[in-house]
Amino acid sequence: MHPVTLAPNQPADRFYRGGERIAAFRDGARLPAPDASALLRTPEDWVGSCTTLFGERELGLSRLPDGRLLREAVEADPVAWLGAAHVQRYGADVGLLVKLLDAGERLPVHVHPDVPFAREHLGLAHGKTEAWIVLAPCRVGLGFTRDVSREELDRWVGEQDVAGMLGAMHHLEVSAGDAVLVPAGTAHAIGAGALVVELQEPTDLSILMEWQDFAIDGPRDGHLGLGFPTALGAVDRRASSADDVRALVQARAGTRGELLPGGAAFFRADRLGAGDAWPAGFAVVVVTHGVGRLVGHGSGEPGGGVEPVEVTVGQTLLVPAAWGDVTVEDAGDAEPVELVLCRPPLP
Structure with a gap:
């Protein structure tokens, strides 16, 4: 996964x-x-x-x-x-x-x-x-x-x-x-x-x-x-x-982290960049700026983790829970990455 x-x-x-x-x-x-x-x-x-x-x-x-x-x-x-x-x-x-x-x-x-x-x-x-x-x-x-x-x-x-x-x-x-x-x-x-x-x-x-x-x-x-x-x-x-x-x-523009506290009973949204992370769970990611990578942890494979996934502005991705906790990284000298993380309500 x-x-x-x-x-x-x-x-x-x-x-x-x-x-x-x-x-x-x-x-x-x-x-x-x-x-x-x-x-x-x-x-x-x-x-x-x-x-x-x-x-x-x-x-x-x-x-x-x-x-x-x-x-x-x-x-x-x-x-x-x-x-x-x-x-x-x-x-x-x-x-x-x-x-x-x-x-x-x-x-x-x-x-x-x-x-x-x-x-x-x-x-x-x-x-x-x-x-x-x-x-x-x-x-x-x-x-x-x-x-x-x-x-x-x-x-x-x-x-x-x-x-x-x-x-x-x-x-x-x-x-x-x-x-x-x-x-x-x-x-x-x-x-x-x-x-x-x-x-x-x-x-x-x-x-x-x-x-x-x-x-x-x-x-x-x-x-x-x-x-x-x-x-x-x-x-x-x-x-x-x-x-x-x-x-x-x-x-408002520039807010990092939680974006929709009043909607938490229905969905969750966060704006994230390099250095941010989220715990394992189903997520839809929309990359809104820049270039970066997603790093999964705790996949259950020997040694844990898998190859990072490169992401760039305009991409939409599904991240399954089985990929584990995820961190966001920039990609070298490219424009810093920013993404919108969309998730279901907390169980």
Whole structure:
């Protein structure tokens, strides 16, 4: 068991534009300016995914270089991938989905259900609290500035009153390096030009409040098959103060170590560099800057440890629990390495 470098896993023909900046990031190239004329509709790269798109049987699942689905590999040897403590508490459920997301246009206003809603109405163990580790600055809408009645919410959606929705939301400018927590139930809209590492509960549950001018049939596909009278019950219609919303930016650029303390019940994220380490366990690594190496310890092989794994900006990797504790090192005179470490919640 050793780290696996992942190829892109970008479902095609999504309902919003994007993908050019993911390609540039993965190539280690300078990010291009957002281009409103771009036509790519591959705005999401599902990294280390054991989760399918809503309603699909396989689309969205990651494949290992040997051709196996990651989900099948984990189910076949969960302790090696996830660790004994994780398996004892969660079984073979990885409990995490990581994406690269490139908003080639502003995303529609939408919301994700929480665990109780998903359990009651969809029979699922996970909702979709999520978080964004920002790689390119953007503007985001997040939560309501005032209480919103159910009648007003229904009217916004039924009439597609986008100005009304956006006008009742908080709007924040976020910078590269910021980490933003988005609790389930919070109405939100990521602005054009965003490139983020997105951590989330392992589902694809989105309820659309807005679909006008997007390539999707909202009345048919925007409510998870529940109908809007039920689906819109997932929306948190309460007012949030400006301080409440600013507190969702859990870490700022330059923060090393833990980035999302408020999301620890759902996932963990850390920004690491040379000299940092993490204990054995399943991890998705996104290399955001520079060149370096990962060194595993306690693999169980004679003498312990294995050959270090070289990493460079734009790579995404899976690190199995069986590789042991991991330390991060720089690589000679190259630009110092920086990475985002994404992990499931603690067992």
